Every structure is written in structure tokens, then in C-alpha cells.
Amino acid sequence: MSIKQNVLSVDLSDKISPSSAKRGFSFYEKLAFLYLLNLIDWLCTEALLLSGRFYEANPLMSGLITGFWSAFIIKAVLPLGMIIICSVIYRLSGGVEGLAADIIIYIGIALYALVNLWHIFNFVLLFFVF
Numbered sequence: 032m033s034i035k036q037n038v039l040s041v042d043l044s045d046k047i048s049p050s051s052a053k054r055g056f057s058f059y060e061k062l063a064f065l066y067l068l069n070l071i072d073w074l075c076t077e078a079l080l081l082s083g084r085f086y087e088a089n090p091l092m093s094g095l096i097t098g099f100w101s102a103f104i105i106k107a108v109l110p111l112g113m114i115i116i117c118s119v120i121y122r123l124s125g126g127v128e129g130l131a132a133d134i135i136i137y138i139g140i141a142l143y144a145l146v147n148l149w150h151i152f153n154f155v156l157l158f159f160v161f
Contacts, residue, residue: 068143075150
């Protein structure tokens with residue numbers, strides 16, 4: 032075996048390990064994905080509301096969001112602050128991810144994914160039916 036082949040095999044073995052293959056998404060990646068889904072929900076809701084053919088279906092949000100800045104604070108700033116707080120708590124706990132936190136994050140991701148699928152359905156209605 033030549034030296035070049037030996038170096039190549041060492042580099043590949045360092046990059047691919049069984050523990051990194053099973054690792055999944057990190058806590059920060061899950062929080063970032065949840066925040067991204069939240070922002071997509073906000074932007075799609077604003078676009079559908081501006082069409083004039085849809086209304087806010089969430090009774091809590093329809094009373095709170097009166098304009099762009101209130102929507103920006105409620106849908107962008109406050110969730111970002113909560114994510115930062117969760118990240119700091121996660122860091123202070125030594126990076127230990129609890130099962131309850133994992134379940135809550137996955138439930139949030141699933142719910143926002145369903146809401147965003149509903150937005151896609153409404154966009155299809157908006158552009159092809161109305």
C-alpha cells in the first residue's frame with residue numbers, strides 16, 4: 032500500500048463514523064428549522080391576507096396583529112428571543128437534550144409543517160380557483 036492510499040483511508044475514516052451517521056439533527060438545527068417554518072407561516076399569512084380573499088383563522092392572532100409592526104414583533108422578534116433563551120439554557124445545561132424538549136420541538140415542527148401545507152393549498156385556491 033502506498034503512502035497516498037494510506038493517507039486517503041485515514042482521512043475517510045475520520046470523516047465517517049457510526050456515531051456521526053446516527054446523530055440526526057442538533058438542538059440548534061431543530062430550533063432554526065422551527066423558526067424558519069414560523070417565518071414562512073407569517074409571510075404566507077400576510078400574502079394571503081393582502082389578497083383580500085382570506086382572513087386570519089386564528090382568533091388569538093386576529094386580535095393581536097393590527098399592522099405590520101405588531102405582526103413583526105409577535106411573529107419574528109418574540110420567537111427569536113425565545114429561541115435565544117432556549118439556546119442559552121441548553122448551553123448552560125451542558126448540552127444535554129431532554130426527551131420532553133425534543134418531543135415539544137418535533138410537535139412544533141409538525142404543526143407548523145401542517146400550517147404551511149394549508150398555506151400551499153390556499154395559494155392553489157387563490158391562483159387557480161378565484
